[in-house]
Amino acid sequence: MSDQIRASHILIAHSEGRGGSSELSREDAETRIAELKTKIEAGEDFAAAATENSDCPSASKGGDLGSFGPGAM
Numbered sequence: 001m002s003d004q005i006r007a008s009h010i011l012i013a014h015s016e017g018r019g020g021s022s023e024l025s026r027e028d029a030e031t032r033i034a035e036l037k038t039k040i041e042a043g044e045d046f047a048a049a050a051t052e053n054s055d056c057p058s059a060s061k062g063g064d065l066g067s068f069g070p071g072a073m
Contacts, residue, residue, distance in 0.1 A: 004067045007068075008047070009058070010050045012024070012029045012053070047063060
């Protein structure tokens with residue numbers, strides 16, 4: 001059994017976050033996250049949602065962060 005895992009995510013930045021480059025308030029970011037969660041739970045494709053909405057460079061790969069081992073993230 002491998003100790004590697006594969007993960008994907010959608011990052012929604014807000015103005016109070018580290019770097020603070022986003023125009024979104026924390027509350028607006030939380031609303032956007034809740035809306036995306038609802039759409040994904042209803043069947044929207046996660047990778048498509050990540051590509052369209054994520055503020056992370058992984059958006060170009062559908063949110064895919066790749067594989068990594070314990071302690072890497």
